Amino acid sequence: MTQFYPSVQRxxxxxxxxxxxFAVCIxxxxxxxxxxxQLPAQQRSFLIxxxxxxxxxxxxxxxxxxxxxxxRLDSVYQAQKAKRVIGQLERNEQVSQPEIDDxxxxxxxxISADARGELIRELTTAERRDELGEQTHGPGNDWxxxxxxxxxxxxxxxxxxxxxxxxxxxxxxxxxxxRVPEFP
Numbered sequence: 053m054t055q056f057y058p059s060v061q062r063x064x065x066x067x068x069x070x071x072x073x074f075a076v077c078i079x080x081x082x083x084x085x086x087x088x089x090q091l092p093a094q095q096r097s098f099l100i101x102x103x104x105x106x107x108x109x110x111x112x113x114x115x116x117x118x119x120x121x122x123x124r125l126d127s128v129y130q131a132q133k134a135k136r137v138i139g140q141l142e143r144n145e146q147v148s149q150p151e152i153d154d155x156x157x158x159x160x161x162x163i164s165a166d167a168r169g170e171l172i173r174e175l176t177t178a179e180r181r182d183e184l185g186e187q188t189h190g191p192g193n194d195w196x197x198x199x200x201x202x203x204x205x206x207x208x209x210x211x212x213x214x215x216x217x218x219x220x221x222x223x224x225x226x227x228x229x230x231r232v233p234e235f236p
Contacts, residue, residue: 065179086116089142100141102156106136109158119161126223127179170216174230179208200233 091099110131114124137155140147163171182205189197208229216220 096141096144099152099164100138103134103141103152106130106156106158107138110134113159113161116161120220122220122222123159123161129224130155130157130159153169154227157223157227168215171226172212175208175212175215175226178232179205179212182208185233197233204229204231204233 100168106128110127113119113127114131119127133151134155137147137151160167182201185201186198186205189201191198211221211226211229215226
């Protein structure tokens with residue numbers, strides 16, 4: 053039995069060292085993955101400054117006596133999103149690029165006739181993309197994707213009709229209607 057003892061001991065040491073190496077590799081990979089998702093301190097600080105500037109504009113729009121109720125609500129809504137993203141960045145939490153872009157968005161004080169026409173064109177393009185997504189993801193194939201595209205197309209269509217008729221539409225609703233659902 054003493055003949056097997058050294059080989060058993062070598063196997064146990066080898067098994068232990070493999071486990072340790074595996075744990076170290078997993079730790080290194082997870083640390084490197086964390087580093088890739090998080091922004092460098094300088095870039096994070098720059099983004100916080102940009103989002104804070106957008107939030108200041110939202111506050112100015114809110115205080116402006118020229119803005120109507122819809123514009124004020126949009127400014128409050130955007131300022132809250134900016135505040136949330138700033139907090140996440142300050143806590144060094146991961147924030148997606150669409151969330152950052154959304155926090156940087158500042159609703160306009162008003163929409164000119166030219167801008168209204170451009171928004172209608174963009175919404176019509178988004179509507180066509182939604183319709184294409186609807187056709188690609190049929191209800192029998194992928195009901196959730198199909199329904200998401202259908203709802204988004206209907207949302208864009210109703211906002212186009214409202215803009216064409218001259219109604220005021222909240223900026224957040226316009227931005228939401230411009231987004232196209234993402235499904236593989």
